[in-house]
Amino acid sequence: MDLALAPETLARWQFGITTVYHFLFVPLTISLAALTAGLQTAWVRTEKEKYLRATKFWGKLFLINIAMGVVTGIVQEFQFGMNWSDYSRFVGDIFGAPLAFEALIAFFFESTFIGLWIFGWDKLPKKIHLACIWMVSIGTILSAYFILAANSWMQHPVGYKIDKARGRAELTDFLAVLTQNTALSQAFHTLSAAFLTGGAFMVGISAYHLARKRHIREMKTSLRLGLITVVIAGLLTAVSGDTLGKVMFKQQPMKMAAAEALWDGQKPAPFSIFAYGDVEKGHNTVAIEIPGLLSFLADDNFTSEVPGINDVNKAEQQKFGPGDYRPNIPVAFWGFRWMIGFGMASFAIGLAGLWLTRKKFMLPQHLRVGEDEIPHLVLFPKKALSPKLAPWFWRIATWTMAFPLIANSWGWIFTEMGRQPWVVYGVLQTRDAVSPGVSQGEVLTSLIVFTSLYAVLAVVEVKLLAKYVKAGPPELTEDDLNPPTKIGGDTRDADKPMAFSY
């Protein structure tokens, strides 16, 4: 069965859908692992019950989420071979190694210690049980690093040579692959964004409960933790995004020119807030711009020259032969803006929230509240937000949850589509990477199967999350407060039910 499509089109859609979907769960997993571990650490150190209840609450949401991350990750390990066999043959010598590192170091870590954590409440002494969730957290971060190093190699191949006889790229310097500035800045950016995502998730859900005056103690603690995470991570996301942007201007000028719809090189180059262009003719018909800002973003200098799409296209035609080396410009342009817009919106809301709910010593006497009261939202030094406006704050804070998820998705769509027509920049084009032996009918089958399965699972998981969000933190039992002292559990009663069972 052959459809009137380019051979790579369906495979690209499949990779896009499965990967963007997988990445809805990844950043939440990374950040919620660490945040839950932080709350559990607070419980172990202070023995305040609100921390344990918060740990159990966020831990449950974390587990619902990581389950989806794990199962959708299985596809990621195999679809290079399924749909992209020529890619796998060409780059496997290099690209396979970080994947194997990820599996052998990070996946084993995560999967083993998550099992210990889930089932270990009545089997492990407190501190060892706590160590397990930290191990999971370390696993998630290592996993992110290895896979981002692999992706960075596609963005900017280093430490390799081409073996003409075998028709493939071969690794010459693994350390360069792991430590090149693309990998470092991409990991920095992605991990910060992951914590922005988890922080916003916490802010959103805490705000939902606080607006309804429920579970105040735990949710106030969670709100603060979430807000601080959002602000710090938001700041780091911006800083690392700027670093990554500068790296990209040097390594993939086409991607950044496309991100700006900058058709022809300019000196100084403006940052475009809005543009509507004509791709055929190669220029913008409408554009609203801030002079010089793009030069600054690219090179830290308001007057530097930034090459445009048409310039880079010509340069690449000279270097690589005739062809169109331009990515999909509107997707790159708008993807870049949605990423920044939604990411920074959640940062701004976090900053506002942190100010509005600031701690008592920064407030006058009459605006201070006790531990079991909803905080006043204090906009001005001595005056709280009016009762009309206050609910809006809680509402907006709840919506914030979705913003980083949208930003993350667009970030990946931008950076991957902005690299087209290359799958490995300057080395291998996407159309040469697909599996020649797999028919379009087969790709279409798997595309439909995965998309429908993922759609069903999305409904299941969102409903489940909603149920557990609404349920709030659990009541603690005697056993929760008296964890075992021996590994394997105390043997007071051989027939006692397990603290957790499937």
Add this chain to the structure above:
Amino acid sequence: MELHDVWFVLIAVLWTGYFFLEGFDFGVGILTKLLARDRAERRVLINTIGPVWDGNEVWLLTAGGATFAAFPEWYATLFSGFYLPLLLILVCLIVRGVAFEYRAKRPEENWQRNWETAIFWTSLLPAFLWGVAFGNIVRGVKIDQHFEYVGSVWDLLNPYALLGGLVTLSLFTFHGAVFTALKTVGDIRTRARQLARWAGLVAAVLAVAFLLWTQAHSGDGKSLIALIVAVVALVGALTANHLGREGWAFSLSGLTIVAAVAMLFLSLFPDVMPSTLNGDWSLTVSNASSSPYTLKIMTWLAVIATPLVLLYQGWTYWVFRKRIGTQHIAEAAH
């Protein structure tokens, strides 16, 4: 022994680890219909593997990733060639993972029953399909001079490979039953032993036929030794099960899997995926492998990381060493 030979062995070790570990948890999944009489018993079964199934499955991901890194051509040909069966396996593993995690998260009867049905089928299908896949790898498939699989999906469903599928299915069911007898208390433990007897006999008949066929097709002296070990271990496992020596029975059913996988890989070597069209088009350890530099880095990784993994995964089994029965499952745990 060159590095690509070492990696052939290591890939075999990873698959062996996967079939040993996920073998019994597929088996336990199958027993949720064959053995369990009610929900409480189904939950006992599911909870014997609760803390460990995810770690077991990572052996597969590692086998996949390591094949990609050490034998890119093998990875590319295998997974693009066995496209639709692999798709089915992936769908099963996705649904299965979600089923374990989400089944107890809602109290509704429908919800729980549907996920339990899912656990049964998504354990049974991969247990069968992996055997079919390995049957085809050993037997050889239609591979052209560019290392592309040019057969159809129907070519994969040949008698030898289908027999291979029945072998893994029955062997994993047996392994799972023996594991259940080792990990449970009460009535279910006794019945698991009884079921293991029958599953083991079926597995023995099928496995002997399949392994002898393999030996006749592509065996040598070494693979014959592995064959004998596998058969002796299986008989030993059946005997130990009969005598109620559950620890021995499990170790020996595990050894059966180890020896059977070893036998398949021994009869495969030095090919990794033989071509039935032309012997010169077969993928071998040398023409499918990565560069010596990559293999060297991968070897360092394996030497350092694998013992650690075994250590902490082993520790997990020790932490959850207690047998469980229906009395250990809390009524409303969701």
